Amino acid sequence: MLKINGVPDKSLVLSKFPDKKYILKPKAVTECYEEIPCNPCSTSCPFDAIYIGNDINKRPIVDFDKCTGCGICVYNCPGLAIMVVQQLDNKTARFKIPYELRPLPKKGEKWSGVNRSGKIITEVIIEKVSLTEKQDKTALIQVLVPLEFINDFITIRRRI
Amino acid sequence: MRIKEHPILTFETKKKIFFFFDGKKVFGYEGDTVASALHAMGVKVLSRSITLNRARGFYCAIGNCSSCQMIVDGKPNVKTCVTMLKENMEVKTQVNKGELYEKN
Amino acid sequence: MKKTDLVIIGGGPAGLSAAKMAAESGLSSILIERNYKIGGQLVKQTHMFFGSEKQYAKTRGIDIAKILVNDVLKYPNMIEIMTDTTVVGLYKDKVVTLLQNEKYLKLKTNAIIIATGASEKVLAFENNDLPGIYGAGAVQTLMNVHGVLPGENVVMVGSGNIGLIVSYQLIQAGVNVICVLEASNTIGGYKVHASKLKRLGVDIRTSYSIKKAIGKDCLEKIIIGKLDDKWEFIDGTEEEIIVDSLCISVGLSPLTSLLSMIGTEMKYVSSLGGLVPLIDANHETSIENIFVAGDVCGVEEASSAIVEGYLTGLVVAKKLGKTHPNYDELYFDLKAQLHNLRSGPFGKKLRDGLKEIMR
Numbered sequence: 001m002l003k004i005n006g007v008p009d010k011s012l013v014l015s016k017f018p019d020k021k022y023i024l025k026p027k028a029v030t031e032c033y034e035e036i037p038c039n040p041c042s043t044s045c046p047f048d049a050i051y052i053g054n055d056i057n058k059r060p061i062v063d064f065d066k067c068t069g070c071g072i073c074v075y076n077c078p079g080l081a082i083m084v085v086q087q088l089d090n091k092t093a094r095f096k097i098p099y100e101l102r103p104l105p106k107k108g109e110k111w112s113g114v115n116r117s118g119k120i121i122t123e124v125i126i127e128k129v130s131l132t133e134k135q136d137k138t139a140l141i142q143v144l145v146p147l148e149f150i151n152d153f154i155t156i157r158r159r160i
Numbered sequence: 161m162r163i164k165e166h167p168i169l170t171f172e173t174k175k176k177i178f179f180f181f182d183g184k185k186v187f188g189y190e191g192d193t194v195a196s197a198l199h200a201m202g203v204k205v206l207s208r209s210i211t212l213n214r215a216r217g218f219y220c221a222i223g224n225c226s227s228c229q230m231i232v233d234g235k236p237n238v239k240t241c242v243t244m245l246k247e248n249m250e251v252k253t254q255v256n257k258g259e260l261y262e263k264n
Numbered sequence: 265m266k267k268t269d270l271v272i273i274g275g276g277p278a279g280l281s282a283a284k285m286a287a288e289s290g291l292s293s294i295l296i297e298r299n300y301k302i303g304g305q306l307v308k309q310t311h312m313f314f315g316s317e318k319q320y321a322k323t324r325g326i327d328i329a330k331i332l333v334n335d336v337l338k339y340p341n342m343i344e345i346m347t348d349t350t351v352v353g354l355y356k357d358k359v360v361t362l363l364q365n366e367k368y369l370k371l372k373t374n375a376i377i378i379a380t381g382a383s384e385k386v387l388a389f390e391n392n393d394l395p396g397i398y399g400a401g402a403v404q405t406l407m408n409v410h411g412v413l414p415g416e417n418v419v420m421v422g423s424g425n426i427g428l429i430v431s432y433q434l435i436q437a438g439v440n441v442i443c444v445l446e447a448s449n450t451i452g453g454y455k456v457h458a459s460k461l462k463r464l465g466v467d468i469r470t471s472y473s474i475k476k477a478i479g480k481d482c483l484e485k486i487i488i489g490k491l492d493d494k495w496e497f498i499d500g501t502e503e504e505i506i507v508d509s510l511c512i513s514v515g516l517s518p519l520t521s522l523l524s525m526i527g528t529e530m531k532y533v534s535s536l537g538g539l540v541p542l543i544d545a546n547h548e549t550s551i552e553n554i555f556v557a558g559d560v561c562g563v564e565e566a567s568s569a570i571v572e573g574y575l576t577g578l579v580v581a582k583k584l585g586k587t588h589p590n591y592d593e594l595y596f597d598l599k600a601q602l603h604n605l606r607s608g609p610f611g612k613k614l615r616d617g618l619k620e621i622m623r
Contacts, residue, residue: 003450005468006458034455035608037567038314040322056316057608076322078312079456101436102167118465136324137168138312155463161413167436168310168324171411196410204395204482215481217395221402223298224383227393241402244300 007116008033013151017085018064026069026086026094030060032079044076071096075138085150093150094127099139103158104129111156113145122149124156162200179249194240194251195221195228206230206240207254230254265370268294269584271360273351273522274379276304277566278558280332281573282377282580287339289581289588294371295336295343296362298350302336303329304381305401306566308408310436311429314454318601319567326408328566354526358553375553375580378523379573382516382537382559387421390476392512396483400430400513407437415509419486420444421474422513425565428457430511435464442507443467445474447491454610474510475502483508516563528554535617537563544623546579547572555580562617564605571601 002008008031018027030041030050035057042052042060049066050073052058069084075098084096105111105126113124128142145153163171174190181198188197195206195218205215206228216227223242232238233250236258240251270286272279275297283295301307309325320328336343346364353361360371384399386392398406398414400422406412418439420431423446431441444461449471451458458468469488475497476487490501517538524530528549529542540561541549548555557576558569575598578588588594606615 002455002459004470006451006455006462008455008459031459032456034610036314036454036456036610037316037605037608038321039316040312043317044322054604055607056604057611076312078314078322079454080460081456100167102165114463114465116459116462118462136312136322136327157465163407163411163413163437165438166411169326169408169411192410196406196412199406199414200410200412206395209393214393215395216393217482218398218406219393219402220384220399221405222383225386225399242299 022064041073115152192245271373275302278569278573279379282577284335285577287342290586291581292342308404315567380519418509425453427513428453445472447473535613
């Protein structure tokens, strides 16, 4: 449970996912479950796809029609609470996740896929690693994940 | 132990600063406080309590708790966590309330 | 005795912002900092900050420090900076006494802004003085300023924002964080910080606290126990954890000793961190022209400290005859920013606490 161990319930997670009709294109999933004073996701979105409003405590609402899944909000979120998800085909999902650890993964490598409880659930493939000056030290990692884990996968961990 | 690789910070190689700890010649780096240089060397006991001789070490790093007080260049009760390391400094473990040094 | 218009005590985000705004209004000041450099606690904060653009949201604390310091350095003729200088006395006739390089100095001023921040609280448990036990802020300084690791394994006590953030920073530095212990039955800080840790395999254990630290001259292991709803240890729930570093993050306490010395009206308010001065809407204390800004008048976030700094700098300058050309607009906007930062659920305790100290 979120307030006891930091793990959101499945229903909370699903509430942030876009409808099936959107998910064939990359879309931002904002796992911001709490009202805290914060709005960089909204101010950094170049497509005006994230709405917060004047009261910066309000949680962000993503307009999935406008969202292109570019990933800018992913590395601008101070809580690292946003990821981009896309269903590629009936076997694979593609994620864009923030990453602030070393060593960085490399394109083509196989890493472990981890769920919100920190448990390893699958193996994933690193598709792309981007870390530009604009990203201010938060890398954006593009990962291919088996589709069955689309609602469980959250981050990568180096295989031992 | 010093950090080599860090995702956010860059730790450039800085100039070595040689100093003396309880008589032994050791070194830290430019930018170190006396306490951080000692910690990097693995020295965790910085002082001992006066009555019960309990070990004390790096706790607050901001000059509040007084666990890090040592004798520096003859002066006792120096808060090593907020004292910058300087070349040839003489740092000694203090075993009493401290004796004020007399200027010659 | 040197005479001046404004003395600002504390070179952290609140003090720096106050100096900048006062200078912008046309008022000179002397900024006094006891540490060897200005920037306050921001200089070791490697994480992105929250809030809105006006408080530098999404910018890393270390970079916000650089911005605020540069803003002050733009006024070399108006803001005199004294580092390695400790204010040792404050007197009702607005005399400030200082210790700098073993020299005792005196300043007479017309107004004072006290922005001395807060310090970490200590937790009482058996052998809590063993080397290897650190304040969470101290571990941040050790890691992020000096590049030195505290140890190989860490247990963090306290799940407020500082405990959660420092745990994450320990992992970034390559230290293994075994678990976070939280005495209450819910996580204290932002859940996004907690979620970041859970992904990285850190156990967050609510209703747990530390009973005892064990080690000869250095920490070797700890004994933890489960707490009941009265925060008493439950017999038989003890667990031993082998660990070489323990971080204590159980809250901050405002550093108000200078205010007590000068005799401003004070009140103990637990939700603000401890003993704090009574203030009016402009942060003026019960003594005329003595103002406060930042954590010293209530533990909050750096974002609030920055805004409070701007506010007091603006108001003090006007009081001393230097009104900023955009005074009304700025005053209104700064107040709105503070309101915005505090209006969410996390701000409730703080809002209640602030009501208690309003003059």
